[in-house]
Amino acid sequence: MNKENMLEVVNKAVSLSKADQVEALLVGGESYLTGFANNYIHRNVGEETYDLSIRVVIGKKVASASTTDLSYESIKSCVDTAETLCKFQKDNEEFVSLPKEDGGEKYFEEVYELPDAETRAEIVKKIVNASKKHGLISSGKFEVERSQIAIKNSLGIERYEERTVATLKNIAMGDTSSGFSQESAMSFKDINVDKVIEESLDTALKGRSPSSIEPSKYEVILSPYAVTEFLSSMKYLSLTEKNIEEGTSFMKGHFGEKMFNDMITFYDDGLDNNTIKMAFDFEGMKKKRVYFVKNGVIENVVNDSFYAYKLGKEPTGHSLPQPSELGAYPMNFIFEKGKSKLEDMISNVEKGLFVQRFWYTNPMDPVNLVITGMTRDGLFLIENGKITRPIKHLRFTESIITALKNCLEISDNFKIIYEGGAVTTVPYMRIKDFNFSSATEF
Amino acid sequence: MDEVIERALITAKKLGATYADVRLIKKSVEDLTLTNREVKVATTRRSRGFGVRVIVDGAWGFFSSVNTTGEEGERVAKIAVEIAKASSKTKIEDAKLKDIEIYQDRVSQPVKIDPFSIPMNKKIAFMLDLDKLMEKEGIIVRNSSMHFSKEWKTFASLEGAYIEMERIVSGAGIQVIATDGREIQVRSYPNSFGGDYARKGYEFIEEMKLAENAERIRDEALQLLKTRPCPTGKMDLIIGPYQMALQLHESVGHPTELDRVLGEEASFAGTSFLTPEKLNNFQFGSKYVNIVADATDPYALGGFPYDDEGVKAKKIYLVKEGIFVGYLNSRETSYKLGLEPMGAMRADSFNRIPIIRMTSINLEPGNSTLEELISGVDNGLLIDVNKSWSIDQKRLNFQFGTEIGYEIKNGKIQDMVKNPTYSGITYEFWRSLDGVGNESYYHILGIPNCGKGEPMQVMEVSHGSSYARFRNVNVGVKHE
Helix, strand or coil, X not given: CCHHHHHHHHHHHHHCCCCCEEEEEEEEEEEEEEEEECCEXXXXXXXXXXXEEEEEEECCEEEEEEECCCCHHHHHHHHHHXXXXXXXXXXXXXXXXCCCCCCCCCEEEECCCCCCHHHHHHHHHHHHHHHHHCCCEEEEEEEEEEEEEEEEECCCCEEEEEEEEEEEEEEEXXXXXXXXXXXXXXXXXXXXXXXXXXXXXXXXXXXXXXXXXXXXXXXXXXXXXXXXXXXXXXXXXCCEHHHXXXXXXXXXXXXXXXXXXXXXXXXXXXXXXXXXXXXXXXXXCECCCEEEEECCEECCCECCXXXXXXXXXXXXXXXXXXXXXXXXXXXXXXXXXXXXXXXXXXXXXXXXXXXXXXXXXXXXXXXXXXXXXXXXXXXXXXXXXXXXXXXXXXXXEEEHHHHHHCEEEEEEEEEEEEXXXXXXXXEXXXXXXXXXXXXXXX | CCHHHHHHHHHHHHXXXXXXXXEEEEEEEEEEEEXXXXXXXXXXXXXEEEEEEEEECCEEEEEEECCCCXXXXXXXXXXXXXXHHHHXXXXXXXXXXXXXXXCEEEXXXXXXXXXXXXXXXXXXHHHHHHHHHHCCCCEEXXXXXXXXXXXXXXXXXXXXXXXXXXXXXXXXXXXXXXXXXXXXXXXXXXXXXXXXXXXXXXXXXXXXXXXXHHHHHHHHHHHHHHCEECCCEEEEEEECHHHXXXXXXXXXXXXXXXXXXXXXXXXXXXXXXXXXXHXXXXXXXXXXCCEEEECCCCCCCCCXXXXXXXXXXXXXXXXEXXXXXXXXXXXXXXXXXXXXXXXXXXXXXXXXXXXXXXXXXXXXXXXXXXXXXXXXXXXXXXXXXXXXXXXXXXXXXXXXXXXXXXXXXXCEEEEEEECCEEEEEHHHHHHCXXXXXXXXXXXXXEEEEEEECCXXXXXXXXXXXXXXXXXXXXXXXXXX
């Protein structure tokens, strides 16, 4: 479907409803994933899918329905279903209105050529050949997508967005080690394949024959992959108005308070040059830059229109497709980079660990953001400012708040990491007294 | 035969496919969520689409679409073939499938009450009643949710399989969050993360006794705020059926998926410590551990008549009297290891390729009463309902937390404790099991949200268990 087709569908849907307010959201596009394991392509898939959601409001009642069938009859039936559900509903006293026009850009399009199946296979072949040369096994994915969003509501919002994203990931595995690398860009041609190969293979080769170490508190240098995974729970537990209301956010009651040192600044901005851009949210609201923490001070949280209007605020442009259990989400999270060179950060560690990646993190205590998880795909001992030897993997149990308070240095570069539509841009971090609670066998 | 299926299969064959299958799926879903007396989610979703999976030149390709015309069937098959041809560029050996019995069948799912026949206002009225029961000072969030789905799937292959299957699912749950301004405590019923799910109609909601348990979880959440934290150290654990579901899921279900074992999930979920040389040759647990993968239960969420390769549902042992004896497999992975296909290939939607998924992974009940299990503990805990979970990528080192726990001293239940956690190495933990509760406590819990694969697929699975007793477990974790 093209822009005109997409907008025609949402306009048609809105025109068919007799509800007090109506919103039509059409999300779709094409995506292809060339998955590889054991040095060959084992899962090569693609799809072209569109999903139309209708949200209707009658008085204070709100309901929605969706369909993948975009024929006139199906759209009409979807609108009728939403209206019927709405009539059965109970009033939502807290609901104020669907979003109103905010003067944002109507259309955002940044689209690059998608590689065909042959081109994707050639790039994978380059990776697996490099792995084979070093006696390693590669597993990963080369995923490309062209995503489209069209939104129309009866209060005047009309938006269309189309963008492309490509992600290349490789895990190189030997008998006793593994190494990880991942890169994303809006154009697949901007992905540095050689760099992905070099980082993953280098980590795997240096990680061979790891030794055990006692789980304890260590100074750590976390790579951007590790920082992304470590902070992931914070994004849905702490950074939205819903989190404040439900009491899971550590920020509640601390706005304006200086909690961390000056170098800690993180925010969300869909139009920052260091993210994969998104101009508006799934309600069509302009994405605003929202500082969560600025120079160590607790600043703000993001919202969707429901919470914004309920609290008498302006929408920040962070709604997920509604209805959503989460409501809002920081889709373009950015941790501001620091001033340190990675080499200098390592040389400043007397005894500590370099963590390439964390895995399977989950919160144990939401309010204090105590997280547990494992290291994966590269853990190394640092002694007297140098990486000396690989270490068998450890489990950490640590509070994000404590870790941010214990942050000693932040690198002057960062990495853009894209997963499932959300973008995280983060640097390397040096953190003291990071708690590792147990060990595993490999 | 539906035109889209016929034209897709004919096109795939014409273009060189040595194997092809098509899944055409029509699905309706209804979700309701009520929070603090407000309806937050009231939605229905309807989808219809098909996916074509092919082997060409010995390699796999897959493509899908929401347009279900005959013409689109040809187009989608053609793209799937092109993708497969590209896959063959890195081929090491041809993809081969183990032979299976080929079925033509039509299986409907009888339910007592069609969940879509109950009007939404009646469902909301019931949830409002539950909400009222959970209301009390100190309770900051009251949640109730319901989920219903009805799916009609047609599976057809070039081998001649033609299977039509109906699947109806109902699920519901309630949850409260209590706070004293310093911390929060959560209690859920019947389970966290959405409650319980089964392949039943609306009668399942009526059987769940949600109203009978609403005030109990409310009061327990408030009480947890005042209780002392879980002790730390080595002690015995009695784990309830709901936390056992999580334990089975993470430390038995995932590591026995043969695609993981063979490295096919290494890019995302990881691999497994249960490598092929351990099959029939590894002491996974104590002699009391008997674990099955059972897709034949008529109501279990992890059950089905046929998997997405047309393999008829089976019940097999994964662990028998403590020995690791079985894998969850596919036709391709079973061919590689010379095993019998047991029917675990499923996709969560028409637009996803089938991968190996858990069915219903159940710890068979033992003979003990709960009182007998408790009476054998000098120093320990009784815990249940999962709150947090994490496990390494080979499924060895795990650390789990539950919503609630009770201390056990000298064979008797003592005070409630909050934030219980425990950790271990999978096989050491299962080897420490020395008692399983009898059938009267046995429950198969439906888990609607098992994530796996790239692209991510969220699958409905289930786990049956009674109470189980483990000796000398690491309890509590220090992090300050």
